[in-house]
Amino acid sequence: MRADVDVLVIGAGQAGLAMSHELTAEGVEHVVLDSETVGSTWADRWDSFHLVTPNHFIRLPGGEYHGPYGSGYLSRDEVIAHLQRYAASFGAPVEEHRPVTALRLDGDDALVADTPAGGIRARRVVVATGAYQHERRPAWAQELAHRMPVLGSTDYRSPDDVPDDLPDGVVLVVGGGQSAAQLADELFAAGREVVMAAGSAPAIPRRVAGRDGIDWLEAAGFFEQTLADQPSVAVRVAANPLVTGNHGGQDLNLRTLADEGVHLCGRVLAIDGDRLVVADDLAASVAKGDEAYRQVWQAATAISAGWGLPGPEELPADPPAPVAVAPPRLARVAAVIVACGYRPDYGWIELDGVTDDHGFPVQEGGRSPRSSRLWFIGVPWMTTRRSPLLMGVGADATAIARAIAAA
Incomplete structure (x- = not known):
């Protein structure tokens, strides 16, 4: 079993990276895992894909869009490149090609994320696997x-x-x-x-x-x-x-x-x-x-x-x-x-009562009532309509990081 980490973030898209940025700002030790690479979920879009929101709505904390085309719309590959630059800008501790196959409680004091390369034991876990998965x-x-x-x-x-x-x-x-x-x-x-x-x-x-x-x-x-x-x-x-x-x-x-x-x-x-x-x-x-x-x-x-x-x-x-x-x-x-x-898929989380009848996480401000050690981010309507979006996930990340740092 790998040495304990304080916080494990699962997913290196915009939600996971925003979470990592804010945890870094709070001085909280953490690791980010992704099943593929940074921003890779955007690669599922077709070749001609462009954002439908103007570029100036990319408002990740420390990763805002500052280019010359604020009223334009980034392409798929430009979005991925933006997220990769964002991760590099603050040295996000991302481990790529490390899928999490299961998440389970380990007694009362930790959660364990199972991966093909072994389990990771963490005091807290933030699930940032995207707005929809299936x-x-x-x-x-x-x-x-x-x-x-x-x-x-x-x-x-x-x-x-x-x-x-x-x-x-x-x-x-x-x-x-x-x-x-x-x-x-x-x-x-x-x-x-x-x-x-x-x-x-x-x-x-x-x-x-x-x-x-x-x-x-x-x-x-x-x-x-x-x-x-x-x-x-x-x-x-x-x-x-x-x-x-x-x-x-x-x-x-x-x-x-x-x-x-x-x-x-x-x-x-x-x-x-x-x-x-x-x-x-x-x-x-x-x-x-x-x-x-x-x-x-x-x-x-x-x-x-x-x-x-x-x-x-x-x-x-x-x-x-x-x-x-x-x-x-x-x-x-x-x-x-x-x-x-798409529909959500959190079946790999082996805790009863984590999701509601529609498959969405039960949470309040990102915190799961099932376990005080489990958090979610990037969930549709987690706090507001903007929660899963490039324009809004950063505000939720800031609030969660501060709550984790204060615990």
């Missing part, structure tokens, strides 16, 4: 995988990954969030016929009155909302607002996809022989996006007036919703891209 695939997607290529959003890298052996074959993109919309957009631009089985997600304008839509959301207090402010805890798995940082940042939603030529239909419910069974809900999904888009525009108008600045022009009335197409017969589908979001 890609969700509906049961019908598993059925389709026996009949045609089915790729998850983490499998997809570029249009070259999608088979085109079927003459006049359709690519079916399933999902309602940012990933599904961006992949459908990219595949269509690459010359593929795309049908998107769309779920419901809010949409936001990329820019209003010369400012980014995310800037207006921050000014409106959107990111300070808590889980208690929401009508249901289901918001933890809700789709993020539709928009893109690609091509310098632009609007991307169900309307823009339909306008460019992507075919839209409702959510896939089941497979019936050679037929997709879909819901009659496309109009409702478009309406949800429209309403959120309108709310951001109205917030920008009100905030501008309060600041004494000219507001945006009046938003025109919504045209009729795009007409849903009949879903393609499976014989015409060359491949399916499933982008139905």
